[in-house]
Amino acid sequence: MKILMYGWEFPPLISGGLGVACYGIVQSLLAAGAEVELALPTISDHLFTNEHLHYLNVLDADVAGGPTPQPLLQPYLNANQYLSLKEKQVHAALYGKDLWEEVHRYAETAGKLALNTPHDIIHAHDWLTILAGMKAKQISNKPLVFHVHALEVDRCPQHIYQAVFDIEKLGLEAADRIIAVSQYTKNIIIEKYGIAAEKISVVYNGLLTTAKKLLTPKAQKDYFTVLFLGRLTEQKGPYYFIKAAEKVLSVRQDVEFVLAGDGDQLPALMQETARLDISQHIHFTGFLAPHDVGKIYQLSDIYVMPSVSEPFGISCLEAASYQLPVIISKQSGVSEVLSHALKVDYWDTDKLAACILALLEYPALKKEMLMHSHKQLAKLTWDEAAKNIISVYNSLA
Amino acid sequence: MPSVCFYFQVHQPLRLRPYTFFDIGHQSHYEDDALNQEILLKVANKCYLPTNALILKLIQQTQGRFKVAYSISGVTIEQFKKYSPETLDSFKRLADTGCVEMLNETYYHSLSFLFSPKEFLAQVQLHRELIQQEFGQTPTTFRNTELIYNNDLAKFVESLGYRTILAEGAEKILNGRSPNFVYQAQGCKQLKLLLRNYPLSDDIAFRFSNIDWEEHPLTAEKFSHWVHQTAGNGEVVNLFMDYETFGEHQWEDKGIFQFLAALPNKILSHDDFDFCTPQEATARYPSHGILDVPNFCSWADIDRDLTAWRGNELQESALKNIYELEAAVHAQQDEALLKKWRSLLTSDHFYYMCTKWCADGDVHKYFSHYDNPYAAYINFQNAAKDLRLRCSQ
Numbered sequence: 120m121k122i123l124m125y126g127w128e129f130p131p132l133i134s135g136g137l138g139v140a141c142y143g144i145v146q147s148l149l150a151a152g153a154e155v156e157l158a159l160p161t162i163s164d165h166l167f168t169n170e171h172l173h174y175l176n177v178l179d180a181d182v183a184g185g186p187t188p189q190p191l192l193q194p195y196l197n198a199n200q201y202l203s204l205k206e207k208q209v210h211a212a213l214y215g216k217d218l219w220e221e222v223h224r225y226a227e228t229a230g231k232l233a234l235n236t237p238h239d240i241i242h243a244h245d246w247l248t249i250l251a252g253m254k255a256k257q258i259s260n261k262p263l264v265f266h267v268h269a270l271e272v273d274r275c276p277q278h279i280y281q282a283v284f285d286i287e288k289l290g291l292e293a294a295d296r297i298i299a300v301s302q303y304t305k306n307i308i309i310e311k312y313g314i315a316a317e318k319i320s321v322v323y324n325g326l327l328t329t330a331k332k333l334l335t336p337k338a339q340k341d342y343f344t345v346l347f348l349g350r351l352t353e354q355k356g357p358y359y360f361i362k363a364a365e366k367v368l369s370v371r372q373d374v375e376f377v378l379a380g381d382g383d384q385l386p387a388l389m390q391e392t393a394r395l396d397i398s399q400h401i402h403f404t405g406f407l408a409p410h411d412v413g414k415i416y417q418l419s420d421i422y423v424m425p426s427v428s429e430p431f432g433i434s435c436l437e438a439a440s441y442q443l444p445v446i447i448s449k450q451s452g453v454s455e456v457l458s459h460a461l462k463v464d465y466w467d468t469d470k471l472a473a474c475i476l477a478l479l480e481y482p483a484l485k486k487e488m489l490m491h492s493h494k495q496l497a498k499l500t501w502d503e504a505a506k507n508i509i510s511v512y513n514s515l516a
Numbered sequence: 517m518p519s520v521c522f523y524f525q526v527h528q529p530l531r532l533r534p535y536t537f538f539d540i541g542h543q544s545h546y547e548d549d550a551l552n553q554e555i556l557l558k559v560a561n562k563c564y565l566p567t568n569a570l571i572l573k574l575i576q577q578t579q580g581r582f583k584v585a586y587s588i589s590g591v592t593i594e595q596f597k598k599y600s601p602e603t604l605d606s607f608k609r610l611a612d613t614g615c616v617e618m619l620n621e622t623y624y625h626s627l628s629f630l631f632s633p634k635e636f637l638a639q640v641q642l643h644r645e646l647i648q649q650e651f652g653q654t655p656t657t658f659r660n661t662e663l664i665y666n667n668d669l670a671k672f673v674e675s676l677g678y679r680t681i682l683a684e685g686a687e688k689i690l691n692g693r694s695p696n697f698v699y700q701a702q703g704c705k706q707l708k709l710l711l712r713n714y715p716l717s718d719d720i721a722f723r724f725s726n727i728d729w730e731e732h733p734l735t736a737e738k739f740s741h742w743v744h745q746t747a748g749n750g751e752v753v754n755l756f757m758d759y760e761t762f763g764e765h766q767w768e769d770k771g772i773f774q775f776l777a778a779l780p781n782k783i784l785s786h787d788d789f790d791f792c793t794p795q796e797a798t799a800r801y802p803s804h805g806i807l808d809v810p811n812f813c814s815w816a817d818i819d820r821d822l823t824a825w826r827g828n829e830l831q832e833s834a835l836k837n838i839y840e841l842e843a844a845v846h847a848q849q850d851e852a853l854l855k856k857w858r859s860l861l862t863s864d865h866f867y868y869m870c871t872k873w874c875a876d877g878d879v880h881k882y883f884s885h886y887d888n889p890y891a892a893y894i895n896f897q898n899a900a901k902d903l904r905l906r907c908s909q
Contacts, residue, residue: 370537459871461890473536477894480537480901483833484893490829491871 120512121154123238123255125229125248129159129166130409136433137268140300140324141244144266145172147325147505153512156236158229158251175232219282222250230254233261240512244268246283249290256293262515264508265294267304272311273428274354288312296511298322300431301452307428320511323456325501326436342373343479346419346443348412348434349426351382356425356448356465361388363425365395366472374400374479379415381406416441421478425465426451435460436499439492444485446474456499459491518696519752519792519800520743520783521710523659523682524759526564526588526607527625528556528595529864531885535899544906546856546899551885553599560600563763568606570773574780575615582780583615583791586759587659590623590643591862593650604650611651617793618647620655620678626861627661627825629669630812631839639858640676656680657794661863663712663756663815664822667808670701670709678707680798682756684815685711689807696750697804698797708798709807712756712815716742721757725770733771736778744786751801752792756815817872825866830893835866838900844907857903860896868892 124145128138145155149169158175166174201218229248233241233255242264243252249265256263271283291297291312297319299305305319345364349355357378364376378388378401385403392401407415416422422438422445429451438445439457447454448465461478463470478484533548574582588607596604610616622628622639623646629636640658647655657680658673665683673681685695695711719739723729731738743753758765766772783789792800816824825831838860845857868884869892886892 366538458888459890461894462887469536469538473538473898474894476537477897481833481894481897483829484890487829487871487893488890 120152120240120509120516121156121238122148122512123156123158123233123236123241123259123261125158125241125243125251125255127160127244127247129157129163131163131166136324136431137245139327139433140268140431142167143325143327143501144505144508147501148508150502151505151509153505153509156232156238158232158248160225160229175236222247222286226250226254230258233258239516240264242266242508243290243294246271246287246290249294250286253290253293262295262512263293264296264298264511264515265290266298266300267291267308267430268300269430270304270307270311272307273304273430274352276427277353294318295515296320298508298511300324301455303450303452303455304430307430320507322504322507322511323452323499324431324433324436325499325504326433326440326496327501342375343421344375344377344419345421345423345475346377346379346415346438347423347425348379348407348415348438349424350380351378351384351388353384354427354429355380355382356427357382357384357388358391359425359465359468359471360423361391361395361397361401362468363423363471363475364401365397366468367475368397368400370476371479372400374475375402376400377402377404377415377419379404379407379412412437413441416443419443421446421475423471423475424448424451424453425463425471427465429453436496439489440496442489442493444478444488445492446471446478457492457495459488459495461488517788517790518747518750519790519797521752521754521792521794521797522584523619523754523756523794524584524586524761525659525757526586526592526759528552528559528589528592529625529862530591530595530859531555532865532895532899535895535902537898540898540902541905544856544902546902547859548885552595556595556599559760559764560596560603562768563760564600564603565606566768566773567759567762567776568603568610570777572606572610572613574777575610575613578780578784580613580615581784581791583617583793583796584610585617585619585657585793586610587619587621589621589625590639590646591625591859593646608651611653615793617657617795618651618653618655619657619659619682619794620644620647621659622661624858624862625661625864626858627664627835627863627866628861629660629664629672630822630826631835632842633672635839635842635858635861636672637676657682657798662824664812665809665814666812667702667810670707670809671703674701674704674707680708680710680794682710682712682754682794683809684813684820685714685754686813686820688820689809689813693805694750696746696753698752698801699805699807700803702806702808708803710752710754710794710797711807712754714815716753717755717757720755720775721761721765724761724766724772724775734775736775736782739775739779740782740785743783744789747786747788751804752797754797816867823872824870825863828869828871828889830869830871830889831866834869834893834896834900837897837904841900841904841907844904848907853903853906860900860903865892865896869896 126141130142149171154171156173162174162176229251241252241255243249244266245268252263291314299319299321302321305321308314309316347360351357392398422443424435424447426448432451432453435445435453446461449462454462461474530547532546623642658678659682663684695713699709701707701709724734812822813820869889871889
């Protein structure tokens with residue numbers, strides 16, 4: 120089976136969970152015998168290689184000739200960020216006048232890959248690629264699978280960018296089959312986008328490797344480290360992490376809180392920690408490269424994911440694989456598969472703080488959670504996800 | 517003449533309120549009064565009141581040939597007094613018929629025998645006095661929490677003067693022998709043992725409404741036929757179950773009350789069969805042999821051991837934590853504090869912390885008001901921490 124896949128980010132170029140998921144899916148699809156033609160906006164020199172995986176440079180598809188610049192798109196990009204990104208380009212005039220136009224320009228070009236690339240199925244990830252997928256379907260008339268990792272209503276619950284929402288809705292309607300990363304996301308697709316439940320399959324994400332070996336033994340230290348890892352955006356709930364930190368620190372001071380990630384809320388969060396007078400216990404690391412992510416997990420004692428709306432939350436599986444007990448928001452997909460976690464409503468910072476304190480206070484809690492989540496992680500693999508994706512393909516073939 | 521011996525367990529724990537780390541040192545009321553009242557009233561209406569009325573009627577209709585036994589925990593009787601005195605009255609009316617035996621257990625439905633013989637004795641004594649006071653009976657039959665039993669318990673209970681004790685008819689105890697006889701406890705002279713016939717008990721308690729069960733629907737006629745088949749190789753069929761089976765676990769609209777209403781006459785339709793209470797059973801039937809039970813067994817889960825309460829790190833740490841406080845609590849000489857501590861010994865608190873995620877885990881979930889075992893553990897440990905604080909003041 121030949122899959123024409125429209126990916127977005129791919130290791131080593133990743134800025135979030137989408138790249139990790141795409142990598143896991145492609146690897147396991149290949150292992151299951153599928154052939155993957157993977158279209159990416161940027162082809163790096165260091166991509167992983169496999170004889171049944173071909174990278175497609177969207178530039179190759181442009182038959183019109185003339186100078187065509189690399190698309191200026193990145194996951195999690197918003198309209199304003201696009202404009203400032205464009206200003207920095209030498210040939211700014213060649214790009215779409217706004218994000219909307221750029222997305223369409225990309226879709227037109229990337230979609231045409233379908234002309235010269237034999238395939239049985241078209242598989243697109245998230246809104247940035249779904250228009251390309253739709254264009255490809257127009258050309259080849261092959262079934263289109265829309266894999267939903269995150270939606271506009273997750274990303275900006277308070278400030279939905281209507282154009283993105285419209286693209287998502289268009290794609291969800293046009294797709295022959297939708298894959299949602301959780302029941303949580305499936306419900307949102309049904310309720311907010313008005314799509315029929317029968318059209319949506321839930322396929323949970325997996326974990327690349329389980330049971331991480333600690334590279335170095337845990338450092339002897341006389342304080343605990345609580346970790347937040349993710350973009351510092353409204354969606355990820357870093358503000359609630361800070362509020363909970365304040366409450367924990369009111370009870371005990373031997374705790375350090377780390378926010379690993381970058382995002383538009385960073386200045387506000389720094390101000391808030393100063394205002395609460397807890398700056399000495401709060402550490403902002405900025406964006407972390409994959410290697411450093413592994414390190415920060417190892418240095419931590421508790422992982423917290425207070426997302427306002429989290430379609431899945433792969434980082435929780437990673438954290439658990441590094442033997443961290445995790446506290447997750449109930450508004451997340453991962454809570455459907457990770458039973459041995461503490462679960463709180465994202466807004467309930469009292470409860471979140473109380474959970475952190477309980478983990479610090481009662482060591483048996485961590486021990487019991489880790490023993491069970493270890494067993495559960497072993498079953499959450501990309502191979503299992505790929506098996507389910509292939510059965511979605513087969514239902515369309 | 518074989519007998520059918522019914523014993524019903526009546527127990528409602530004092531569930532804890534959401535008690536966070538921030539409450540420690542500030543708030544020493546641990547129980548969720550509203551929730552406990554709500555559940556007690558719900559169960560009283562669905563089960564206790566209608567079933568008591570039915571059983572009273574059956575005793576009258578059969579001129580006292582229908583007999584049953586109850587074990588009602590002390591914390592449940594307290595809740596009856598507080599929230600539903602009419603339920604307690606209806607139990608008293610049953611006790612007054614002379615056809616109902618009230619059994620003795622630990623007042624707080626605790627695991628105290630496993631941790632503190634002194635506390636166990638105190639709770640048995642408290643419960644004994646409560647039963648005398650409320651029902652005018654002096655119990656001669658003992659049943660330990662969740663039918664937890666072994667040789668040591670039997671010896672201890674015999675030393676307290678009891679004649680009869682109940683246990684689970686688990687295969688690992690019986691080794692191929694029948695549960696339908698009276699046995700003698702290993703190391704005891706007087707104390708006799710009645711063993712739960714779990715297949716027949718669970719036909720009513722667990723399988724009654726299960727439409728996937730090949731015997732569904734279960735009629736009084738069919739069930740009596742199974743009971744009658746024991747004639748010739750058994751003397752007493754012990755049907756032990758939670759009283760909440762009637763109307764709460766098995767719903768009224770599934771016909772559980774019709775079943776119960778029809779059962780006594782169907783059983784009695786065989787001339788050789790009658791009903792008896794546990795103390796009558798052991799008085800009437802001789803011991804069929806000595807039963808040696810060195811290891812603890814119980815009626816819980818498929819394991820029939822202690823793992824429902826002592827199966828993981830959470831439970832062990834919580835149990836150790838709370839029993840550790842015994843001396844400190846007594847040293848305070850504060851009745852209210854002692855009562856708070858004892859209430860935290862109730863076995864249900866530890867049952868909620870069970871992490872066996874198999875079929876039994878679902879049963880644990882059904883009975884739990886917590887999201888998961890971790891929430892149960894955190895809540896309990898927080899309350900226990902507050903209590904510890906109060907012991908040091």
